Amino acid sequence: MIWDLARRLHAAGVLGINRRNADYMLVYNERRRYPLVDDKVQTKRLAQSAGIAVPELYGVIEIERQVRDFSTLIGDRSDFVIKPARGSGGNGVLIVSGRHDGEFARINGQSLSVAQLEHHLFNTLSGLYSLGGNPDVAMVEYRVDPDPVFAAISYLGVPDVRIVVFLGVPVMAMVRLPTRASGGKANLHQGAIGAGIDLASGKTLTAVWRNDIIAQHPDTGGPAGGVQVPRWDELLLLAARCTDLTGLGYIGVDVVLDRERGPLMLEINARPRLNVQ
CATH class of the missing domain: 3.30.470.20 (ATP-grasp fold, B domain)
Incomplete structure (x- = not known):
């Protein structure tokens, strides 16, 4: 059969x-x-060099020390996306849709503190979401409307x-x-x-x-x-x-x-x- x-x-x-x-x-x-x-960072830069439109890249966090500078990287932006450069299946993608009183909001309404975002970034760098579990980098980019x-x-x-x-x-x-x-x-x-x-x-x-x-x-x-x-x-x-x-x-x-x-x-x-x- x-x-x-x-x-x-x-x-x-x-x-x-x-x-x-x-x-x-x-x-x-x-x-x-x-x-x-x-490597999504490499793909994005390759596309930009060829004139293919992609979501704007705000920054790349490559080492743990840079996680502490995350607030400076995003400035006063209220929405953005964090994703692992070598992730797959949507794992590790964090969408932030707003901020209020020092906390950030996900699209489902859940609140996130700066410490929670930093924890997510540390997990990303450790390779928790990457192909094969290898160390990774985190991309911070424009959230598509x-x-x-x-x-x-x-x-x-x-x-x-x-x-x-x-x-x-x-x-x-x-x-x-x-x-x-x-x-x-x-x-x-x-x-x-x-x-x-x-x-x-x-x-x-x-x-x-x-x-x-x-x-x-x-x-x-x-x-x-x-x-x-x-x-x-x-x-x-x-x-x-x-x-x-x-x-x-x-x-x-x-x-x-x-x-x-x-x-x-x-x-x-x-x-x-x-x-x-």
């Missing part, structure tokens, strides 16, 4: 993990180029679009929609929704939440399908340019739509997962 299912999925064009690894990643992604995308197009089907956070690119050609795309279960993060494994996007039109299609097909967002009740992604051609072009940027042939490019700044590239993945299917 399982082999029959595998044959039917293959006939339908569904890409499996083994084939992804053997026929795409090993063939088209040179290992020596992985550091260009595994999302385009309102997804407001009716998103809970608190910033929806992002994952575009899979093969040899410079976008081949698959989906939008990841934050939910209450995901804590406002656009991460499928933490409970966000994934909605496929028609490449030709830029409209959302079927949505999946925790392996179940759904028609509406579980928190807002808004219909997940039929939403037109603004500036779709620009998003596709931005993603396609990342092939030349990295020299990698098979990549997943994460982009967002900012209310004022338009399309921004968040990161590039050399091992894009197959949930988009």
Whole structure:
């Protein structure tokens, strides 16, 4: 029975993990180029040098002594994002949406003291959130103000679009929609929704939440399908340019739509997962 299912999925064009690894990643992604995308600081600076728009980088904390200067780094900013440079799966990403009376607020309303933020930074430097648990650095950057197009089907956070690119050609795309279960993060494994996007039109299609097909967002009740992604051609072009940027042939490019700044590239993945299917 399982082999029959595998044959039917293959006939339908569904890409499996083994084939992804053997026929795409090993063939088209040179290992020596992985550091260009595994290190988000390096990716961001590479993109900036190529004129690709990214969220502004406020600073990088590389050693423990610099953690004590965190308040000076952010100045009077009331919102920002802290993320590990070599993290994965959204782990270690801390979104600050405001500050009051010496404390900071997360998007879920939880308050954080300066000491708690510093503790998070120390954990990041120690490698708690990094690939392989190796020592890392912490990035502090601009918090995206999302385009309102997804407001009716998103809970608190910033929806992002994952575009899979093969040899410079976008081949698959989906939008990841934050939910209450995901804590406002656009991460499928933490409970966000994934909605496929028609490449030709830029409209959302079927949505999946925790392996179940759904028609509406579980928190807002808004219909997940039929939403037109603004500036779709620009998003596709931005993603396609990342092939030349990295020299990698098979990549997943994460982009967002900012209310004022338009399309921004968040990161590039050399091992894009197959949930988009």
